[in-house]
Amino acid sequence: MPEGMNTVTSITTNQLRRYGKPIVFLALLVPAIWLTWNWWLAFQYQPNGLGFNPQETSNRFTGDWAMRILLMSLALSPLAKLIKSPKPILFRRMVGLFAFFYVCLHITSYVWLDMLFDWVELWADVMKRLYITVGFAAFLLFIPLAVTSTKGWIKRLSARRWQTLHRSVYVIGVLVIVHFIMMRKGFQAEPLIYAGILATLYLLRVKRVRALLGRA
Amino acid sequence: MLIKRKEKWQESENSVTGENAYLNRRNILLGAAAAGAATIIPSVLAQPQRKLNALSARKTDYSPGESPSPEEAITQYNNYYEFGTGKSDPAQNAWRLQPKPWSIQVDGLVDKPATYGIEDLIDFNALEERIYRHRCVEAWSMVMPWIGVPLSSVLKKIGVQSGAKYVRFETLADKEQMPGLRWPVLDWPYTEALRMDEAMNDLSFLVVGLYGKELPNQNGAPVRLAVPWKYGFKHVKSIVRISLTEEQPVTTWQASAPREYGFYSNVNPEVSHPRWSQARERRIGEFGRRPTEMFNGYGELVADMYAGMDLARNF
Numbered sequence: 001m002p003e004g005m006n007t008v009t010s011i012t013t014n015q016l017r018r019y020g021k022p023i024v025f026l027a028l029l030v031p032a033i034w035l036t037w038n039w040w041l042a043f044q045y046q047p048n049g050l051g052f053n054p055q056e057t058s059n060r061f062t063g064d065w066a067m068r069i070l071l072m073s074l075a076l077s078p079l080a081k082l083i084k085s086p087k088p089i090l091f092r093r094m095v096g097l098f099a100f101f102y103v104c105l106h107i108t109s110y111v112w113l114d115m116l117f118d119w120v121e122l123w124a125d126v127m128k129r130l131y132i133t134v135g136f137a138a139f140l141l142f143i144p145l146a147v148t149s150t151k152g153w154i155k156r157l158s159a160r161r162w163q164t165l166h167r168s169v170y171v172i173g174v175l176v177i178v179h180f181i182m183m184r185k186g187f188q189a190e191p192l193i194y195a196g197i198l199a200t201l202y203l204l205r206v207k208r209v210r211a212l213l214g215r216a
Numbered sequence: 217m218l219i220k221r222k223e224k225w226q227e228s229e230n231s232v233t234g235e236n237a238y239l240n241r242r243n244i245l246l247g248a249a250a251a252g253a254a255t256i257i258p259s260v261l262a263q264p265q266r267k268l269n270a271l272s273a274r275k276t277d278y279s280p281g282e283s284p285s286p287e288e289a290i291t292q293y294n295n296y297y298e299f300g301t302g303k304s305d306p307a308q309n310a311w312r313l314q315p316k317p318w319s320i321q322v323d324g325l326v327d328k329p330a331t332y333g334i335e336d337l338i339d340f341n342a343l344e345e346r347i348y349r350h351r352c353v354e355a356w357s358m359v360m361p362w363i364g365v366p367l368s369s370v371l372k373k374i375g376v377q378s379g380a381k382y383v384r385f386e387t388l389a390d391k392e393q394m395p396g397l398r399w400p401v402l403d404w405p406y407t408e409a410l411r412m413d414e415a416m417n418d419l420s421f422l423v424v425g426l427y428g429k430e431l432p433n434q435n436g437a438p439v440r441l442a443v444p445w446k447y448g449f450k451h452v453k454s455i456v457r458i459s460l461t462e463e464q465p466v467t468t469w470q471a472s473a474p475r476e477y478g479f480y481s482n483v484n485p486e487v488s489h490p491r492w493s494q495a496r497e498r499r500i501g502e503f504g505r506r507p508t509e510m511f512n513g514y515g516e517l518v519a520d521m522y523a524g525m526d527l528a529r530n531f
Contacts, residue, residue, distance in 0.1 A: 051293065051303065051304070052288075052289045052292065052293035052303070052500050052501075053293065053303070053356055053498065053500060055498065056303075056356070116504055116505075121493065121495075124493070125492070125493065128488070129490075129491050129492060130490075130491070131491055182491070183491075184301075185301075185354075185472075185473075186297065186301070186401040186402050186472055187399075187400055187401050187402070187472070188301055188399075188401055189399050190301075
């Protein structure tokens, strides 16, 4: 890895591997720990932070974090280009897998805590409610990306085909935001802010846009 | 010997005891949870609540035989978009609302159009307490100990003219008092309406109190509607205008999403919201979901009004 390219910071790649990764790992685990702890309290009938509709809280909380971490993972490549350093790419797989982890928590929250494994009703929801169909499609598309995230799979597929497969994350990003917009009632600002961030991250992948920013 | 006739919409006595005990266990715990959260969150973020004076009210038979939901849940888990779209936003932001003095503009097909002080329309010496089930369109529900007067008593005061077929209500829309108005979530002012027979139905209730006290700001102070066989969003809050019309008014949610929210919005487990099922509901404080009842269990008192109507089309 070309160390000299880094203009922003003097932290070495080895330091990032040794200290940076565990720090980011633990940081991304914090929301999951908070949620598990509060559900544990709730099941003990203890005061907890889940509010008056804990199922609603945990569906939203896990969904919010899945979406935020997915956006973080999508921000790493443009960030690398903008700061002209490959270092952010070191974190891409981990952050991407964390996004998938929170998607899994989101689905667990919905299927278990909210719907109590009522499969008939669940299937009806997936088929009949367009926003759930959209969210479910995003989940299905995400599975092969998580499975093929290892070095072994990059070799097996060849780097080019692997990269083509992993471009489907752009579709997932759109589906996730559409799922979020459709879930809200009325004309709300928050989903549009996330949509704006996603659009910005996509635009930063276009060379000409970066050229306009003076950092092609 | 006292013979008490049980109405169909009331739970039977034996189920009442069981259910109360069952609910109380959770309510007590939920109350404790709420108290814990309540001491931390609002003290940091919100201004003190205005002092709520006690109201004296006679109790009536309108009780579903279920314990009211915890006061903390009713006053801290709210949909009142004028104060923000989050469930805890109204409790945090509604201190800006100034409910005293309060006047209500009355216009349209009425004998006595005028701007009335709230005391001129609502007889505070004739308040009743009614325990109503409350079913939100978002598939959660609570039980509310409302205090108020029948809407019909107010309509009689203002004089309904023969051509009047609908009652239209408007919520306050004041940017100074309501930070949620800065973003056009909905087309403000919030507008709701009832057909005249619905408005005159004895269940239609103008609420000025909750849990023995004046209505908290976040619940729609100083006066809001309660129509328990309809979804919660029909329960228009902080009413500043009542108009009687011949034409069916377009309500705010109808205008926002006509496929999702109809004029009637009667609680109906068989007619799904396009985005989620209405077959079941989560009673706040319970873990699972319970089946939703037709007209929220008030069918005996209201179903006649919709005889012959296709409720799947007139949703």
